[in-house]
Amino acid sequence: MGRLFHRLGTLTASLTLTTLCGFVTPVWAEQEPDARLPLDELRTFTEIYERIKTAYVEEVTDKELLDSAIQGMLSGLDPHSAYLDPEDFKDLQISTSGEFGGLGIEVSMENGFIKVVTPIDDTPAAEAGIEAGDLIIKLDQKPVKGLTLGEAVERMRGKAGDPIELTIMRPGNDVPFDLTLRRAVIKVTSVKNRELEPGFGYIRVTQFQIDSGEEVAKAIMKLDNKHPLKGLVLDLRNNPGGVLQAAVEVSDAFLTDGLIVYTEGRIANSELRFNATKTDPSKGVPLIVLINGGSASASEIVAGALQDHQRGIIMGTASFGKGSVQTVLPLANHRALKLTTALYFTPNGRSIQAQGIEPDILAERATLTPLKHSQSFKEADLQGHLGNGNGGADKPTSNETKKPKSNLAQSDYQLFQALNLLKGLHISQRHTEPVGDTLADSEADTKQKESATQ
Numbered sequence: 457m458g459r460l461f462h463r464l465g466t467l468t469a470s471l472t473l474t475t476l477c478g479f480v481t482p483v484w485a486e487q488e489p490d491a492r493l494p495l496d497e498l499r500t501f502t503e504i505y506e507r508i509k510t511a512y513v514e515e516v517t518d519k520e521l522l523d524s525a526i527q528g529m530l531s532g533l534d535p536h537s538a539y540l541d542p543e544d545f546k547d548l549q550i551s552t553s554g555e556f557g558g559l560g561i562e563v564s565m566e567n568g569f570i571k572v573v574t575p576i577d578d579t580p581a582a583e584a585g586i587e588a589g590d591l592i593i594k595l596d597q598k599p600v601k602g603l604t605l606g607e608a609v610e611r612m613r614g615k616a617g618d619p620i621e622l623t624i625m626r627p628g629n630d631v632p633f634d635l636t637l638r639r640a641v642i643k644v645t646s647v648k649n650r651e652l653e654p655g656f657g658y659i660r661v662t663q664f665q666i667d668s669g670e671e672v673a674k675a676i677m678k679l680d681n682k683h684p685l686k687g688l689v690l691d692l693r694n695n696p697g698g699v700l701q702a703a704v705e706v707s708d709a710f711l712t713d714g715l716i717v718y719t720e721g722r723i724a725n726s727e728l729r730f731n732a733t734k735t736d737p738s739k740g741v742p743l744i745v746l747i748n749g750g751s752a753s754a755s756e757i758v759a760g761a762l763q764d765h766q767r768g769i770i771m772g773t774a775s776f777g778k779g780s781v782q783t784v785l786p787l788a789n790h791r792a793l794k795l796t797t798a799l800y801f802t803p804n805g806r807s808i809q810a811q812g813i814e815p816d817i818l819a820e821r822a823t824l825t826p827l828k829h830s831q832s833f834k835e836a837d838l839q840g841h842l843g844n845g846n847g848g849a850d851k852p853t854s855n856e857t858k859k860p861k862s863n864l865a866q867s868d869y870q871l872f873q874a875l876n877l878l879k880g881l882h883i884s885q886r887h888t889e890p891v892g893d894t895l896a897d898s899e900a901d902t903k904q905k906e907s908a909t910q
Contacts, residue, residue, distance in 0.1 A: 537782070558640075559580050559620070559639060560582060563609070565608075569600060570593075570605070572591075578645070586624070586635065593623050594623030597621065598611075616639050618638065619639075621635070644662060644663060647671035655683045657680075658871070659690050659691065661692055663696055687882050690710075697752045700800075710762060715729065721798030742885065743768030747775045748772045748775070750776065756813050760813050764806070771874055773821070774815065776812055777809065779801075779811075781797060781800055783797040
């Protein structure tokens with residue numbers, strides 16, 4: 457049977473498949489053969505097959521009918537099981553490297569339309585403003601209704617630089633609107649990091665690739681070397697998922713023991729358990745994890761593990777809710793079967809399939825507009841006011857509003873809230889931990905003075 461891919465990504469479309477797990481050897485569970493073949497159903501199938509061959513308005517080849525039968529058989533299972541033709545299978549394999557062609561969106565099919573699960577950072581889709589939850593109803597003014605997901609994806613493919621017009625219906629908008637994107641070769645950077653303020657780091661995982669765990673550990677060290685870390689924000693918003701092992705390794709970067717995730721299925725090698733190691737690159741610093749409706753699968757594994765272990769505070773909105781594992785089974789003639797083979801569970805035994813991870817603190821996406829300061833007076837503005845004795849100059853009220861050091865509150869309100877919470881956690885920790893040391897030092901000093909006096 458060859459080798460298998462385990463995948464936790466959210467979608468089946470070749471345009472958007474972005475991550476892939478390592479190879480494992482299949483171990484099939486022995487099952488008792490069905491004592492009775494479904495003869496009646498097989499007769500019905502062959503009868504319909506013959507009727508189509510002889511009576512359909514256009515001639516249909518055996519290959520077309522059998523391919524359609526296979527696709528229909530899989531589409532009736534769940535949204536993530538699929539039959540991959542040679543081109544789709546090749547795209548899936550290429551996506552392991554984090555580089556592929558397309559628009560940079562993870563998509564699924566909903567009521568005959570293409571639904572955007574999430575745009576991928578730094579791609580034409582993200583730059584054009586496409587959002588999770590958008591419905592693509594037309595491609596170059598041609599309706600997608602009636603097309604399969606694969607056919608719609610094929611229309612979105614094309615030479616890098618060629619334009620394509622998408623007609624989009626967005627929740628909350630009464631009328632659809634058009635966006636023109638230019639296709640590009642998508643190069644996905646799995647892990648990004650920056651310093652929000654000295655000591656407060658930000659790590660974004662755009663998707664879970666094979667080396668994402670190692671990259672997160674390096675990012676933590678880089679931020680800590682720049683300024684000793686007081687807190688971290690781990691951003692998993694609009695992360696569609698990816699490699700199971702990468703999700704485990706990213707979780708392990710913040711945990712020192714205990715279960716991270718386990719899977720259950722019918723075949724023997726689908727029963728997996730992953731535990732944290734003692735190594736802790738994060739050194740236990742306060743952690744905020746940002747999620748939203750575009751956070752799926754592997755993202756939910758990380759968020760669920762950290763939430764169950766109370767290692768970090770989950771903030772944002774409810775995640776996508778994909779709790780299933782897909783195994784890619786290579787077939788003959790460069791084809792493959794992507795089949796849902798297991799469900800995964802958080803350390804506390806939660807299955808988040810079709811439910812998602814609920815944040816500890818709800819933080820909706822919003823725009824913060826600062827109010828203009830009205831004229832005000834303080835004690836320092838009054839003539840003849842008393843000095844404060846602090847040795848500093850009095851500071852009269854200025855009528856000019858000071859400009860903020862950054863526009864984080866306007867550009868990313870959820871991240872702004874996460875940073876504020878991190879600061880609060882740091883202040884609380886600072887006021888709690890040193891108190892004991894200060895008292896101990898004070899008592900030691902007193903005893904030392906008494907001893908010297910005696």
